[in-house]
Amino acid sequence: KQEVTQIPAALSVPEGENLVLNCSFTDSAIYNLQWFRQDPGKGLTSLLLIQSSQREQTSGRLNASLDKSSGRSTLYIAASQPGDSATYLCAVGSGNTGKLIFGQGTTLQVKP
Amino acid sequence: DAGVIQSPRHEVTEMGQEVTLRCKPISGHNSLFWYRQTMMRGLELLIYFNNNVPIDDSGMPEDRFSAKMPNASFSTLKIQPSEPRDSAVYFCASSLRAGGPVDTQYFGPGTRLTVL
Numbered sequence: 353k354q355e356v357t358q359i360p361a362a363l364s365v366p367e368g369e370n371l372v373l374n375c376s377f378t379d380s381a382i383y384n385l386q387w388f389r390q391d392p393g394k395g396l397t398s399l400l401l402i403q404s405s406q407r408e409q410t411s412g413r414l415n416a417s418l419d420k421s422s423g424r425s426t427l428y429i430a431a432s433q434p435g436d437s438a439t440y441l442c443a444v445g446s447g448n449t450g451k452l453i454f455g456q457g458t459t460l461q462v463k464p
Numbered sequence: 465d466a467g468v469i470q471s472p473r474h475e476v477t478e479m480g481q482e483v484t485l486r487c488k489p490i491s492g493h494n495s496l497f498w499y500r501q502t503m504m505r506g507l508e509l510l511i512y513f514n515n516n517v518p519i520d521d522s523g524m525p526e527d528r529f530s531a532k533m534p535n536a537s538f539s540t541l542k543i544q545p546s547e548p549r550d551s552a553v554y555f556c557a558s559s560l561r562a563g564g565p566v567d568t569q570y571f572g573p574g575t576r577l578t579v580l
Binding site: 386388394395396397398401441443450451452453454455456457 | 468495497506507508509512514520555557559561567568569570571572573574
C-alpha cells in the first residue's frame with residue numbers, strides 16, 4: 353500500500369529565504385507526482401506535475417524534483433515571499449487511473 | 465471557466481439526517497473525484513468516476529455513503545444517516561482525461577460539513 357510522508361509538518365522562514373519541502377513515498381512504481389497548494393479554508397491548487405519519466409519541473413520560483421528510485425521528491429521555493437504562506441501537499445499517482453495518494457502536507461509561514 | 469463548483473459551501477445538520485453534497489465539474493472534463501479532508505486523516509479519496517462510471521469506490525468508508533454521476537456535468541455524494549464522525553471538508557475535483565496518463569486535477573472550494 354502506497355504511503356506518502358511529508359516532513360516537516362510546519363516550517364517558518366523569514367522573507368527572501370530559499371527553502372525546500374520534502375516528500376517521500378514507499379512504492380517507487382508511481383505514475384506521476386503532483387504538488388498542490390492549499391490556502392486556509394480553500395480548495396487545492398495544482399502547482400507542478402512531474403511524470404514518472406521526468407526528473408524535474410519548473411514554474412517561476414518553484415522547482416520540483418523527482419527521484420523514483422529513492423522514493424523522494426522535493427519542492428524548492430526560491431526567494432520566498434509572505435504570499436507563499438500556505439499548506440503544500442504532495443500527491444502520488446499510482447497507476448494510470450488518476451487516483452492520487454496525498455501526504456499530510458507542510459504548512460509554510462513566510463514572515464515579512 | 466467557473467472552475468469546479470460545489471454546493472452547499474457549509475452544511476450543519478443533526479445526527480441521523482440525510483446529507484447531499486453536489487458538484488459540477490469543469491465542462492469537458494471526463495474524470496471526477498470526491499475527497500474528504502480531516503485533521504486526523506488528511507486528504508482521502510472516497511470515489512472517482514471516469515466518463516460518468518464509478519471506477520474505484522474503495523475509499524467510501526461505509527454503506528452510509530453513496531455517490532452518483534447521472535451525467536457529465538453533475539455528481540452527488542450522499543450520506544444517510546449522517547454521524548458526527550462524518551464532520552469534515554468534502555472536496556470534488558475534476559480532470560480532463562479519463563484513463564491514460566494522470567492529468568492535473570482541479571479542485572472545488574469544498575463543502576464544510578458539521579454533524580451535531
